[in-house]
Amino acid sequence: MAKVLSQEEIDALLTSVSAGEKSSSEVDSKYDKVSLYDFKHPNLISKEQLRILENIHEGFVRNLGVFLSAQLRMIVDMKLLAVDQIMYSEFVMSIASPAATYVGNIKSPHSQFVMEISPQLVVFIVERLFGGQGSFKPITRPISVIERKIMNRVIERISQEISKNWSTISNVECEFTRFESNPEFVQIVPASEPVVVVSMEIKVRGNATMLNLCYPYMWVSNILSSPDVQKTIMFGSMEASEKEREIIESSLNLTKADLVAILGKSIISIRDIIELKKGDVILLNPKINSSIPILIQNHYKFDGIIGNRNSHYAVRIQSVNEGETIDEY
Numbered sequence: 001m002a003k004v005l006s007q008e009e010i011d012a013l014l015t016s017v018s019a020g021e022k023s024s025s026e027v028d029s030k031y032d033k034v035s036l037y038d039f040k041h042p043n044l045i046s047k048e049q050l051r052i053l054e055n056i057h058e059g060f061v062r063n064l065g066v067f068l069s070a071q072l073r074m075i076v077d078m079k080l081l082a083v084d085q086i087m088y089s090e091f092v093m094s095i096a097s098p099a100a101t102y103v104g105n106i107k108s109p110h111s112q113f114v115m116e117i118s119p120q121l122v123v124f125i126v127e128r129l130f131g132g133q134g135s136f137k138p139i140t141r142p143i144s145v146i147e148r149k150i151m152n153r154v155i156e157r158i159s160q161e162i163s164k165n166w167s168t169i170s171n172v173e174c175e176f177t178r179f180e181s182n183p184e185f186v187q188i189v190p191a192s193e194p195v196v197v198v199s200m201e202i203k204v205r206g207n208a209t210m211l212n213l214c215y216p217y218m219w220v221s222n223i224l225s226s227p228d229v230q231k232t233i234m235f236g237s238m239e240a241s242e243k244e245r246e247i248i249e250s251s252l253n254l255t256k257a258d259l260v261a262i263l264g265k266s267i268i269s270i271r272d273i274i275e276l277k278k279g280d281v282i283l284l285n286p287k288i289n290s291s292i293p294i295l296i297q298n299h300y301k302f303d304g305i306i307g308n309r310n311s312h313y314a315v316r317i318q319s320v321n322e323g324e325t326i327d328e329y
Contacts (some may be wrong), residue, residue, distance in 0.1 A: 089191035111219035118209035142181035
């Protein structure tokens with residue numbers, strides 16, 4: 001026959017179970033505070049720098065996706081996947097051969113960077129530009145010279161978009177100068193140097209391919225850590241460029257504004273308003289030769305005098321208002 005527990009024994013068991021759960025949760029919370037850190041591969045990119053890089057390349061992805069959609073005459077879905085810091089040797093080892101890698105030069109400060117694009121996407125773009133249907137069959141051969149020539153227009157647009165989106169924080173000019181099918185021949189920094197890899201996905205007809213940009217970390221750090229860039233990040237651009245001033249001036253010149261000349265005002269009773277009929281004259285307060293206010297967008301800007309020109313009523317501007325105000329009309 002099973003033993004029946006007393007109330008005291010039941011309370012003791014419940015107390016021990018609660019204590020065990022508490023100790024277990026304390027142990028879990030203790031280990032939750034522990035995080036792994038690899039001293040051989042320290043994380044050099046700060047969260048602020050990571051956000052800046054993401055903002056730059058989100059604009060690049062958006063503009064390039066629109067360009068590819070127009071060139072291929074189909075919907076191209078492009079999105080930013082990740083911005084990672086790895087060793088350059090790891091980046092090279094991740095590229096399968098034969099590959100389509102482009103080496104680019106950057107001016108001020110001078111550096112090199114690498115763009116790796118899927119060979120399948122290169123062949124697909126070439127076939128679409130020639131009017132074909134395009135296919136994503138596996139490619140086991142290097143990209144031919146003719147295919148590279150056809151891709152030059154796309155590659156040139158990519159370099160323009162890179163320069164354009166980096167220009168939001170620094171004046172960066174880049175161009176692609178070399179193509180390599182074997183990634184081992186591409187050596188922009190020592191193998192043990194850290195690099196920043198921006199990974200993007202290009203999806204066409206349900207087929208997803210990758211486009212990767214590899215920047216030397218030292219170049220990225222020099223750009224993002226410079227005092228001018230930090231000032232731009234914190235306070236924005238202090239002065240408009242010559243091109244921006246021209247755009248603003250052109251927009252202002254085409255902008256229309258309401259110009260109103262107030263001939264005068266009068267106060268009459270409601271009875272007089274009700275009794276008004278055609279031919280009645282309302283007496284205004286200013287005299288014929290006195291100046292009247294001229295308003296632009298309801299702001300008192302000029303003083304003028306009433307007259308006529310070429311059989312039309314007109315107002316001549318006599319002076320500029322120096323800050324005086326008038327009653328609201």
